[in-house]
Amino acid sequence: MSGSGREPLIELAGISKVYGQGQAAVYALRGVDLVIEAGDFVAIMGPSGSGKSTAMNILGCLDTPSAGTYRFQGVHVERLSRDQRALLRRRYLGFVFQGFNLLARTSAQENVELPLLYRGESAAARRREARAALASVGLSGWEKHTPAELSGGQQQRVAIARALVTQPAVLLADEPTGNLDTERSREIMELLRALQASRDLTILMVTHEADMAAYARRIVRFVDGRVDSDTLNGAVH
Numbered sequence: 001m002s003g004s005g006r007e008p009l010i011e012l013a014g015i016s017k018v019y020g021q022g023q024a025a026v027y028a029l030r031g032v033d034l035v036i037e038a039g040d041f042v043a044i045m046g047p048s049g050s051g052k053s054t055a056m057n058i059l060g061c062l063d064t065p066s067a068g069t070y071r072f073q074g075v076h077v078e079r080l081s082r083d084q085r086a087l088l089r090r091r092y093l094g095f096v097f098q099g100f101n102l103l104a105r106t107s108a109q110e111n112v113e114l115p116l117l118y119r120g121e122s123a124a125a126r127r128r129e130a131r132a133a134l135a136s137v138g139l140s141g142w143e144k145h146t147p148a149e150l151s152g153g154q155q156q157r158v159a160i161a162r163a164l165v166t167q168p169a170v171l172l173a174d175e176p177t178g179n180l181d182t183e184r185s186r187e188i189m190e191l192l193r194a195l196q197a198s199r200d201l202t203i204l205m206v207t208h209e210a211d212m213a214a215y216a217r218r219i220v221r222f223v224d225g226r227v228d229s230d231t232l233n234g235a236v237h
Contacts, residue, residue, distance in 0.1 A: 007074050009169065009202055010036040010059065015068035017054050017225075028054040030225040031068070038169070039200045041193065043213035043233075046222030053174070055222065056206050060093055060172045061085040073169075090118065094163030094171045098178035100155045102147045102162075108134060109143035112162045119166070133161040137191060153184035160191065164201075171195075173205040177212050189215040 017029040029051045036042060046052040057063035058070060061077060064085075070077040072088065080088065102111050112130040121129070134143055137157040147155050156176060163171055173192070177185035193215050196203050205216060213219050214233065221229045 006038070008035045008071075009038040009040075009073060010034070011069075011071040012055075012058075013069045013071075015055070015058065015065045015070060017051075017058065017063070018066045027225055029058075029065070032225075032227055034220065034227060034230070036202065036204070038202055039196070041196050041203045041215070041217045042205070043216035043219045044204060044206045044222065045208065045210075045213055045219060046228070050222040051225040052206050052222040054225075056172060056174060056204065059170075059204060060095065061089045090115070090166070092169045094166060094168035096156070096159050096163050096171065096173040096176045098175035100147070100152075100159045100179070102155055102158060104147055107144050107146055108139060108150065108158045108161075111147075111158055112165050115162060115166045129165055130161070133165040134158070136164065136195070137161045151184070152180050153187055156180065156184075156188055157191065160188075160195070164195065164199075168201075170202045170204060173203060175206055175208070177207070177209065185209075185212060 012032050012034040015029055015032040016027070019026045019028060032051070032055060044052045044056065054063065058065055065078055068078070072092070077085065077088065103114070109127070109130050112133050113126040116126040116129060131143060134140060137160050139154065139157050139161065142150065142154065147158070150158065176192070177188050180188060189212055192203060192205070195201055203216070207213050217233055219231055219233055220227060
């Protein structure tokens with residue numbers, strides 16, 4: 001918690017998630033408390049089945065908790081309708097995935113324009129904002145290239161540009177370096193850290209790689225559906 005008196009950007013309190021009922025019930029999360037300030041960079045770690053992906057889905061408004069409260073800028077997300085959650089996702093959240101999730105036969109620029117198309121922005125505005133987003137990830141001059149013409153690192157840069165083009169408050173990255181070699185992974189993490197600093201962007205990143213988590217300011221470890229530890233990374237200033 002900061003001493004500024006500001007309300008936290010995100011606050012989870014007593015968040016639980018249960019799949020199934022009775023004997024078949026699986027407890028994915030068991031009373032998770034987590035506070036995230038605006039501008040933070042948090043790595044979420046934990047073994048398979050620890051609940052980190054479930055927590056990420058709830059934070060990204062892709063799933064709802066079985067119990068507990070989730071406040072985003074003071075709004076109770078768990079009380080929102082499906083349409084209201086979709087609106088929150090579209091306006092405030094950007095997503096980056098391990099598999100890039102780019103449209104194969106579509107240029108880098110058109111991939112980045114897609115979220116703006118859903119928003120109903122004009123063709124001129126989409127083109128201008130997509131070019132700026134691609135420039136911010138070091139891909140000026142690559143606008144017309146399709147994913148097949150780009151390296152894995154470049155594809156992930158396009159995916160990051162697509163996530164940032166809507167100017168989200170939070171970037172949720174799920175194993176963003178999982179499909180990349182060590183050098184490209186470091187490049188992507190350096191890019192994320194630079195974007196976080198220059199834009200005061202909040203980044204929540206799931207990773208199983210300690211050397212990638214080392215780029216974050218905080219490391220939150222999940223074990224058996226609970227937050228096992230929440231530590232500041234002394235190596236990052």
